Structure formats: structure tokens, C-alpha cells
Amino acid sequence: MADSGNFDGDGRSVRVIGAPTDYGQDRRGVDMGPSAIRYGGLSDGLAEAGVATEDTGDLLVPRAEERDPDYRTPSEGKARFLRETEDVCSRLASEVRESLADGHTPLVLGGDHSIAIGTVSGAAAEADVGAVWFDAHGDLNTPTTTPSGNVHGMPLAALLGVREWEDVDWANAPRLAPENVAIVGLRSLDDAEREILRDSPISAYTMSEIDDRSLADVVEDALAVASDGTEGYHVSLDLDWLDPTIAPGVGTPVRGGVDYREAHHAMEQVAEDGGMRSMELVEVNPTLDQHNETAELAVELAASAFGKRIL
Numbered sequence: 001m002a003d004s005g006n007f008d009g010d011g012r013s014v015r016v017i018g019a020p021t022d023y024g025q026d027r028r029g030v031d032m033g034p035s036a037i038r039y040g041g042l043s044d045g046l047a048e049a050g051v052a053t054e055d056t057g058d059l060l061v062p063r064a065e066e067r068d069p070d071y072r073t074p075s076e077g078k079a080r081f082l083r084e085t086e087d088v089c090s091r092l093a094s095e096v097r098e099s100l101a102d103g104h105t106p107l108v109l110g111g112d113h114s115i116a117i118g119t120v121s122g123a124a125a126e127a128d129v130g131a132v133w134f135d136a137h138g139d140l141n142t143p144t145t146t147p148s149g150n151v152h153g154m155p156l157a158a159l160l161g162v163r164e165w166e167d168v169d170w171a172n173a174p175r176l177a178p179e180n181v182a183i184v185g186l187r188s189l190d191d192a193e194r195e196i197l198r199d200s201p202i203s204a205y206t207m208s209e210i211d212d213r214s215l216a217d218v219v220e221d222a223l224a225v226a227s228d229g230t231e232g233y234h235v236s237l238d239l240d241w242l243d244p245t246i247a248p249g250v251g252t253p254v255r256g257g258v259d260y261r262e263a264h265h266a267m268e269q270v271a272e273d274g275g276m277r278s279m280e281l282v283e284v285n286p287t288l289d290q291h292n293e294t295a296e297l298a299v300e301l302a303a304s305a306f307g308k309r310i311l
């Protein structure tokens with residue numbers, strides 16, 4: 001564990017946990033995300049934010065090549081690598097829970113977005129929490145609605161126990177209520193996800209609404225949704241939230257995303273609000289990136305969320 005020992009800022013201490021998975025999607029390389037983010041200057045970035053940091057290293061994740069992606073029971077539907085995902089997420093949930101119990105703010109580095117099942121289960125183990133999902137996608141598929149079989153398109157549905165996920169105990173976060181979930185930056189939804197959102201109290205803010213109202217306005221609402229009656233919230237930052245021109249290193253890019261200054265301002269609002277209890281940075285894939293710029297952007301945005309200021 002490396003301590004950077006800077007106790008300015010809001011006095012927070014951050015515990016970094018790497019979750020180098022690529023089980024949740026089909027473009028290999030996202031398992032190198034934690035290394036790319038560290039190499040992109042994470043410890044310096046957090047020090048500049050004025051938080052003390054300790055890095056516990058990466059969880060052990062067996063290589064996907066040694067697993068059978070098609071080994072599924074009928075109840076697992078089309079979800080690929082579900083039992084491997086369960087194994088990693090259960091261990092990640094314990095680490096996150098322990099970090100919070102020790103007074104640290106967990107910062108989880110992915111890996112694909114399926115790891116959110118572990119992060120949020122851990123974050124919600126002993127407290128009622130909200131979640132702000134910064135993402136181009138809804139991540140609301142189930143093992144039967146999924147068009148791809150990729151679990152990274154399902155974590156929010158899993159956590160909320162939507163449809164078949166209801167019976168999958170290890171994946172649910174009973175202390176996360178859909179009323180306290182806000183998705184920000186939506187621009188790619190499957191038909192089934194649209195249907196799920198229609199009958200759900202989740203707050204969904206699309207890019208069109210952001211165009212109309214400004215991101216700052218929408219984020220203010222999202223933070224209020226996530227804070228209402230909770231003890232704080234989790235911030236799940238999928239790098240495909242950003243426009244692919246500034247974050248090309250992701251497996252499922254979608255044009256028309258958030259731009260550089262907008263994104264920083266949103267993270268500055270998170271810092272200002274003070275209600276964030278845990279954070280994760282997911283979907284950084286250095287094999288698809290240009291000179292590690294997506295990982296570096298992830299670092300910068302995390303620094304802003306933890307309180308780095310221009311002035």
C-alpha cells in the first residue's frame with residue numbers, strides 16, 4: 001500500500017481497489033483498465049485533490065480464456081460469464097464494505113461495468129444509498145432481454161432486482177431504491193430497457209434533456225434524487241458517458257456525449273455537494289485508446305469529484 005499522505009481538501013481518505021475484469025463484454029482489453037488509470041496519474045491526481053490515498057492493488061481475476069463463456073444454466077439465460085462475475089463481485093463487495101467500515105471512501109477501478117454489481121452491493125450493505133449513473137447506456141438489461149449476452153449492459157437492473165434479477169440474491173442491493181437512482185447522459189437504449197424505464201421510478205436524463213436544460217441543471221436534480229432520504233450516494237462513471245472524440249478508449253462508444261468542460265463541471269458539482277460515499281471508473285480499454293487519453297481523463301474527472309479546484 002502506498003500512502004501519499006496529503007490531508008488537505010475535505011479530509012477524506014480514499015482506498016483504491018482494482019477490479020480488472022473483462023467478462024462483461026466482448027472487446028478484450030478492458031481488464032487492463034486499472035493499470036492504465038494508475039499509469040495515467042491516479043495517485044498524483046488524487047493528491048492534487050487533497051485526499052489521502054491508499055491503493056490495495058487489484059483483485060485476482062481468472063483469465064477469461066480459461067473459462068467457458070457458454071457454460072450457463074437455463075436460469076442464467078443469455079448472460080455470459082455470470083458465475084465468474086458473481087465470484088469477482090462478491091469479493092469486491094466485501095472489499096468495498098470493509099473500506100467504508102474503516103472510514104475510507106472506496107474508489108473502484110474497472111474493468112467492465114459488470115463490476116458495479118459488486119461495488120454497489122458493498123456500498124449499500126450497511127446504509128441506504130442512492131446512485132448516480134453517468135453513462136451513455138441504461139445498463140438495465142436482464143439475462144433474457146439482453147441483445148448481446150454482455151453483463152456490462154445489465155448491472156443496474158441486477159442491483160435493483162428488475163424482472164429475473166429479483167431471484168439472483170448475490171446481485172441485488174436491497175438498500176438501493178430505484179427512486180434514488182439517476183442515470184445521466186443516456187443516448188443508447190434497447191427496446192426492453194426503454195420499457196423497463198417507462199414503468200420505473202428511476203430518474204433518466206437523456207442527452208436531449210441535457211441539450212435543453214444544460215448538464216449543470218440536470219446534475220443538480222440527479223444529486224438531489226440520489227440524496228433524498230439516503231445516507232449518501234455512489235457515483236458510477238462509465239467513460240462512454242463522454243463524447244468518443246475525447247474518450248475513444250471504450251468498448252461501446254456512442255456519438256453525441258458530454259464534452260470536456262461539462263464533464264468536469266459535473267464532477268465539481270459532486271465534490272461541492274459532498275454526498276458521494278463511493279465511486280467507480282469503468283470501461284477504460286487501453287487497447288482501443290489513443291495514447292492513454294481516456295485513462296488520463298478518468299483520472300482528471302476523479303480528481304474533480306474528490307475536490308480538485310482550479311482556484
Ligand SMILES: NC(=[NH2+])NCCC[C@H](N)C(=O)O
Nearest residue numbers: 113137141148150152153252
Ligand atoms: N456498460 C456498458 N458500456 N454497457 C453497454 C451496453 C450495450 C447494450 N445495451 C447491451 O446490453 O449490450
Ligand SMILES: [Mn+2]
Nearest residue numbers: 136137238240
Ligand atoms: Mn455505457
Ligand SMILES: [Mn+2]
Nearest residue numbers: 113135139238
Ligand atoms: Mn455502463
